[in-house]
Amino acid sequence: MATPWRTAWITGASSGIGRELALQLARRGVNVAASARSAEKLDALTRTQTGILPFPLDVTDAGAVSSVHERIVAETGAIDLAVLNAGVWHPMNAADYDAGLALRSMAVNYGGIVNALGPLIPAMLTKGGGHIALVASVAGYRGLPKAAAYAPSKAAVIALAEVLRLELASRGITVSLVNPGFVETPMTSVNTFEMPFIIKAEDAAARIIRGLERGAFEIAFPWQLVMMLKVLRLLPNRLYLPIARRMVER
Numbered sequence: 001m002a003t004p005w006r007t008a009w010i011t012g013a014s015s016g017i018g019r020e021l022a023l024q025l026a027r028r029g030v031n032v033a034a035s036a037r038s039a040e041k042l043d044a045l046t047r048t049q050t051g052i053l054p055f056p057l058d059v060t061d062a063g064a065v066s067s068v069h070e071r072i073v074a075e076t077g078a079i080d081l082a083v084l085n086a087g088v089w090h091p092m093n094a095a096d097y098d099a100g101l102a103l104r105s106m107a108v109n110y111g112g113i114v115n116a117l118g119p120l121i122p123a124m125l126t127k128g129g130g131h132i133a134l135v136a137s138v139a140g141y142r143g144l145p146k147a148a149a150y151a152p153s154k155a156a157v158i159a160l161a162e163v164l165r166l167e168l169a170s171r172g173i174t175v176s177l178v179n180p181g182f183v184e185t186p187m188t189s190v191n192t193f194e195m196p197f198i199i200k201a202e203d204a205a206a207r208i209i210r211g212l213e214r215g216a217f218e219i220a221f222p223w224q225l226v227m228m229l230k231v232l233r234l235l236p237n238r239l240y241l242p243i244a245r246r247m248v249e250r
């Protein structure tokens, strides 16, 4: 099926969900600019599928992100779709709080998106349209065990996506928020706890593309986990905190 985009920029495209998104979009005829730090993995990806070009970068380096954005526009044309997906997960309990790692998580998961929005928004405003997808997580809905570094960075992305959606819609820019539950990727391979309703990266990418094609605001999956966490989000703190504490104790 034809997609609404000619050119897409995907960050975090060297593995997991981003890699799958790059492959599936390229197979559908989209020119994909693939970014991540590992140049070798991006090169391997471009050899796997035509239609993908590598643009290595570290999303925490604002200058590098800006110049890569400029190069992509010069080499592939204006960006129609940007999926800002690069992220890190450092499981962290409050008792083992590591300020450096917490700030590093924020710098990649939130700051990486901010650095890309810097050049993207003005370019899309000038072009008169575009689609930006911010990848957060269902872990951003509420404070969850082991997520002292991760959850705040994803909560920030969720809040940012809401502001951008409501303010950019009238300027022709569609903003989507992607909130995955557990997906089988190198990121979750470190987890020793149970991951309910986990899905494959191929499946996650297909769901994201379907949601983006619909122009949906929130693309969250799988529905079972999303539903559970959304109910928890609605609970007042006096009910939520004891329930979450029991999850920690288990």
Ligand SMILES: NC(=O)c1ccc[n+]([C@@H]2O[C@H](COP(=O)([O-])OP(=O)(O)OC[C@H]3O[C@@H](n4cnc5c(N)ncnc54)[C@H](OP(=O)(O)O)[C@@H]3O)[C@@H](O)[C@H]2O)c1
Pocket (backbone or CB within 6 Å): 011, 012, 013, 014, 015, 016, 017, 018, 035, 036, 037, 038, 039, 041, 057, 058, 059, 060, 085, 086, 087, 088, 089, 108, 112, 135, 136, 137, 138, 179, 180, 181, 182, 183, 184, 185, 186, 187, 188
């Ligand atoms: N897997 C899940 O269960 C799950 C659930 C909810 C949300 N998510 C979110 O989905 C996104 C993708 O995760 P994933 O599961 O596919 O993880 P993954 O396989 O570990 O992929 C993470 C990607 O981000 C890139 N990255 C990390 N730090 C970077 C940096 N400083 N600059 C540029 N790229 C960087 C990595 O490439 P390099 O190392 O080569 O830079 C890699 O391509 C993340 O934002 C994650 O938080 C995942």
